[in-house]
Amino acid sequence: MPMTEPSPVIGVTGAEEQGHVMWFCNRLGIRWAGGRARRLTASRSEDFQNCDGFLISGGGDIDPALYGEKNTASFNVEPARDTLEQAVISHALSQGKPLAGICRGAQMINIVKGGSLHQNARNIYKDFLPTTSLLGKIFLRRSVRIVEEGLLSALYGDRRAIRVNSIHHQAIARLGQGLIISAQDRHGIAQAIETSGDDCYLLGVQWHPELMLYNQSQRRFFRQLVQACR
DSSP: OOOOOOOOEEEEEOOSSSOHHHHHHHHHHHHHTTOEEEEEBTTBOTTGGGOSEEEEOOOSOOOGGGGTOOOSSOOSOOHHHHHHHHHHHHHHHHHTOOEEEETHHHHHHHHHTTOOEESOGGGTSTTOOOOOSHHHHHSOOEEEEEOSOSHHHHHHTTOOEEEEOOOOSOEEOSOOTTEEEEEEETTOOEEEEEESSSSSOEEEESSOGGGGTTSHHHHHHHHHHHHHTO
Protein backbone atom coordinates (compact mmCIF):
# COMPACT_ATOMS: atom_id res chain seq x y z
CA MET A 1 0.00 0.00 0.00
CA PRO A 2 1.45 3.44 -0.88
CA MET A 3 2.57 5.63 2.01
CA THR A 4 0.42 8.71 2.63
CA GLU A 5 2.41 11.93 2.79
CA PRO A 6 1.90 13.51 6.24
CA SER A 7 0.08 16.82 6.37
CA PRO A 8 2.47 19.71 7.07
CA VAL A 9 1.89 21.48 10.37
CA ILE A 10 1.40 25.24 10.06
CA GLY A 11 1.82 27.30 13.23
CA VAL A 12 -0.80 30.07 13.27
CA THR A 13 -0.17 32.92 15.70
CA GLY A 14 -3.03 34.78 17.29
CA ALA A 15 -4.41 36.76 20.20
CA GLU A 16 -4.73 35.22 23.63
CA GLU A 17 -8.39 36.00 24.28
CA GLN A 18 -9.80 37.20 20.95
CA GLY A 19 -9.52 36.35 17.27
CA HIS A 20 -11.55 33.12 17.43
CA VAL A 21 -13.26 33.77 14.09
CA MET A 22 -9.93 34.43 12.37
CA TRP A 23 -8.43 31.30 13.94
CA PHE A 24 -11.38 29.18 12.76
CA CYS A 25 -11.17 30.58 9.22
CA ASN A 26 -7.38 30.24 9.01
CA ARG A 27 -7.61 26.70 10.31
CA LEU A 28 -10.29 25.88 7.74
CA GLY A 29 -8.29 27.40 4.89
CA ILE A 30 -5.21 25.40 5.86
CA ARG A 31 -7.22 22.21 6.26
CA TRP A 32 -8.84 22.59 2.84
CA ALA A 33 -5.35 23.07 1.42
CA GLY A 34 -4.15 19.79 2.92
CA GLY A 35 -2.33 21.10 5.97
CA ARG A 36 -2.84 20.98 9.71
CA ALA A 37 -3.05 24.21 11.70
CA ARG A 38 -1.61 24.57 15.18
CA ARG A 39 -2.66 27.59 17.21
CA LEU A 40 0.18 29.60 18.75
CA THR A 41 -0.48 32.21 21.43
CA ALA A 42 1.74 33.75 24.09
CA SER A 43 0.69 31.03 26.56
CA ARG A 44 0.53 28.18 24.03
CA SER A 45 3.74 28.31 22.09
CA GLU A 46 5.79 25.36 23.38
CA ASP A 47 7.96 23.72 20.75
CA PHE A 48 6.72 26.01 17.97
CA GLN A 49 10.03 25.21 16.32
CA ASN A 50 8.57 21.81 15.36
CA CYS A 51 6.11 23.41 12.93
CA ASP A 52 6.84 23.05 9.22
CA GLY A 53 5.81 26.61 8.41
CA PHE A 54 4.04 29.60 9.90
CA LEU A 55 1.14 31.97 9.34
CA ILE A 56 1.30 35.23 11.30
CA SER A 57 -2.36 36.19 11.53
CA GLY A 58 -4.22 39.47 11.79
CA GLY A 59 -5.29 41.24 14.96
CA GLY A 60 -4.58 44.32 17.06
CA ASP A 61 -1.84 46.87 16.50
CA ILE A 62 1.87 46.29 17.05
CA ASP A 63 3.80 48.20 19.73
CA PRO A 64 5.40 51.16 17.89
CA ALA A 65 8.43 50.87 20.18
CA LEU A 66 9.46 47.90 18.04
CA TYR A 67 10.19 50.30 15.19
CA GLY A 68 11.47 53.16 17.33
CA GLU A 69 8.37 55.31 17.69
CA LYS A 70 6.08 56.51 20.47
CA ASN A 71 2.48 55.33 20.51
CA THR A 72 0.39 58.03 18.86
CA ALA A 73 -2.39 56.02 17.18
CA SER A 74 -1.96 52.31 17.98
CA PHE A 75 -4.69 50.32 19.75
CA ASN A 76 -5.10 46.90 21.38
CA VAL A 77 -1.35 46.42 21.69
CA GLU A 78 -0.33 42.99 23.02
CA PRO A 79 3.36 43.01 24.04
CA ALA A 80 3.39 39.26 24.77
CA ARG A 81 2.02 38.48 21.32
CA ASP A 82 4.54 40.85 19.75
CA THR A 83 7.35 38.98 21.51
CA LEU A 84 6.07 35.58 20.38
CA GLU A 85 5.68 36.65 16.77
CA GLN A 86 9.13 38.19 16.69
CA ALA A 87 10.54 34.86 17.86
CA VAL A 88 8.47 32.85 15.36
CA ILE A 89 9.42 35.06 12.41
CA SER A 90 13.10 35.08 13.37
CA HIS A 91 13.05 31.28 13.66
CA ALA A 92 11.35 30.87 10.27
CA LEU A 93 13.82 33.21 8.59
CA SER A 94 16.88 31.59 10.15
CA GLN A 95 15.69 28.06 9.31
CA GLY A 96 14.33 28.86 5.86
CA LYS A 97 10.81 27.74 6.78
CA PRO A 98 7.82 29.00 4.77
CA LEU A 99 6.34 32.15 6.29
CA ALA A 100 3.12 33.99 5.46
CA GLY A 101 1.48 37.00 7.06
CA ILE A 102 -2.03 38.43 7.03
CA CYS A 103 -2.64 42.14 7.76
CA ARG A 104 -0.92 42.67 11.14
CA GLY A 105 1.15 39.59 10.30
CA ALA A 106 2.54 41.18 7.14
CA GLN A 107 3.30 44.31 9.15
CA MET A 108 5.13 42.31 11.82
CA ILE A 109 7.24 40.53 9.20
CA ASN A 110 8.16 43.95 7.82
CA ILE A 111 9.15 45.18 11.29
CA VAL A 112 11.30 42.14 12.06
CA LYS A 113 13.05 42.79 8.74
CA GLY A 114 13.84 46.34 9.90
CA GLY A 115 10.85 48.21 8.50
CA SER A 116 8.32 50.56 10.10
CA LEU A 117 4.61 51.43 9.99
CA HIS A 118 2.32 54.40 9.59
CA GLN A 119 0.35 54.19 12.85
CA ASN A 120 -2.69 55.76 11.19
CA ALA A 121 -2.86 55.53 7.42
CA ARG A 122 -5.45 58.33 7.29
CA ASN A 123 -2.80 60.78 8.50
CA ILE A 124 -0.84 60.03 5.33
CA TYR A 125 -3.59 59.17 2.85
CA LYS A 126 -6.47 61.55 3.57
CA ASP A 127 -9.22 59.66 1.73
CA PHE A 128 -8.17 56.25 3.03
CA LEU A 129 -11.18 54.77 4.86
CA PRO A 130 -10.81 51.47 6.73
CA THR A 131 -14.02 49.52 7.27
CA THR A 132 -15.60 48.41 10.52
CA SER A 133 -18.68 46.77 9.02
CA LEU A 134 -19.14 43.02 8.73
CA LEU A 135 -19.91 43.26 5.01
CA GLY A 136 -16.76 45.29 4.44
CA LYS A 137 -14.70 42.61 6.14
CA ILE A 138 -15.90 39.68 4.07
CA PHE A 139 -16.62 41.14 0.63
CA LEU A 140 -14.27 42.42 -2.06
CA ARG A 141 -14.24 46.21 -1.87
CA ARG A 142 -10.76 47.57 -2.60
CA SER A 143 -8.90 47.48 -5.89
CA VAL A 144 -5.28 46.36 -5.67
CA ARG A 145 -2.70 46.24 -8.44
CA ILE A 146 -0.01 43.56 -8.61
CA VAL A 147 3.23 45.35 -9.46
CA GLU A 148 5.88 42.61 -9.28
CA GLU A 149 6.19 39.05 -10.54
CA GLY A 150 6.51 36.51 -7.75
CA LEU A 151 4.54 34.50 -5.22
CA LEU A 152 1.50 36.77 -5.25
CA SER A 153 1.26 37.03 -9.03
CA ALA A 154 1.40 33.23 -9.22
CA LEU A 155 -1.92 33.11 -7.34
CA TYR A 156 -3.72 35.21 -9.95
CA GLY A 157 -2.24 34.12 -13.28
CA ASP A 158 -2.43 36.90 -15.87
CA ARG A 159 -4.56 39.17 -13.67
CA ARG A 160 -2.84 42.32 -12.45
CA ALA A 161 -5.85 44.14 -10.99
CA ILE A 162 -7.61 42.31 -8.17
CA ARG A 163 -10.20 43.18 -5.54
CA VAL A 164 -9.77 42.40 -1.86
CA ASN A 165 -11.35 43.20 1.50
CA SER A 166 -9.85 45.88 3.72
CA ILE A 167 -9.84 46.19 7.51
CA HIS A 168 -6.48 47.74 8.42
CA HIS A 169 -5.96 51.31 9.63
CA GLN A 170 -2.17 51.04 9.75
CA ALA A 171 0.17 50.64 6.79
CA ILE A 172 3.74 49.76 5.95
CA ALA A 173 5.97 52.84 5.87
CA ARG A 174 9.67 51.96 5.58
CA LEU A 175 10.13 48.65 3.80
CA GLY A 176 12.13 45.95 5.58
CA GLN A 177 15.47 44.70 4.32
CA GLY A 178 15.30 42.15 1.52
CA LEU A 179 11.58 42.74 0.87
CA ILE A 180 9.76 44.01 -2.19
CA ILE A 181 6.26 45.44 -2.55
CA SER A 182 4.36 43.13 -4.87
CA ALA A 183 0.95 44.85 -4.72
CA GLN A 184 -0.31 48.37 -4.02
CA ASP A 185 -3.65 50.15 -3.84
CA ARG A 186 -4.44 53.46 -5.53
CA HIS A 187 -3.00 55.38 -2.58
CA GLY A 188 0.36 53.70 -3.02
CA ILE A 189 -0.10 51.72 0.21
CA ALA A 190 1.74 48.41 0.19
CA GLN A 191 -0.87 45.65 -0.01
CA ALA A 192 1.52 42.71 -0.36
CA ILE A 193 5.19 42.09 0.39
CA GLU A 194 7.48 39.20 -0.36
CA THR A 195 11.16 38.38 -0.36
CA SER A 196 13.31 39.80 -3.12
CA GLY A 197 15.15 36.48 -3.42
CA ASP A 198 14.05 32.91 -4.00
CA ASP A 199 15.86 31.32 -1.08
CA CYS A 200 12.73 30.91 1.05
CA TYR A 201 8.94 31.28 0.89
CA LEU A 202 7.79 34.60 2.36
CA LEU A 203 4.54 36.36 1.48
CA GLY A 204 2.55 38.91 3.43
CA VAL A 205 -0.79 40.42 2.38
CA GLN A 206 -2.56 43.40 3.91
CA TRP A 207 -6.03 41.96 3.34
CA HIS A 208 -7.74 38.98 5.01
CA PRO A 209 -7.98 35.96 2.68
CA GLU A 210 -9.27 33.81 5.55
CA LEU A 211 -12.48 35.87 5.60
CA MET A 212 -12.99 35.28 1.87
CA LEU A 213 -12.72 31.51 1.58
CA TYR A 214 -15.74 31.60 -0.74
CA ASN A 215 -13.34 33.07 -3.34
CA GLN A 216 -11.14 30.57 -5.18
CA SER A 217 -8.28 33.04 -5.61
CA GLN A 218 -8.14 33.63 -1.85
CA ARG A 219 -8.11 29.90 -1.11
CA ARG A 220 -5.00 29.65 -3.26
CA PHE A 221 -3.16 31.71 -0.63
CA PHE A 222 -3.44 28.79 1.80
CA ARG A 223 -2.78 26.17 -0.86
CA GLN A 224 0.47 27.86 -1.86
CA LEU A 225 1.65 28.07 1.77
CA VAL A 226 0.86 24.43 2.51
CA GLN A 227 2.55 23.32 -0.71
CA ALA A 228 5.67 25.28 0.23
CA CYS A 229 5.79 23.36 3.53
CA ARG A 230 5.83 19.92 1.90
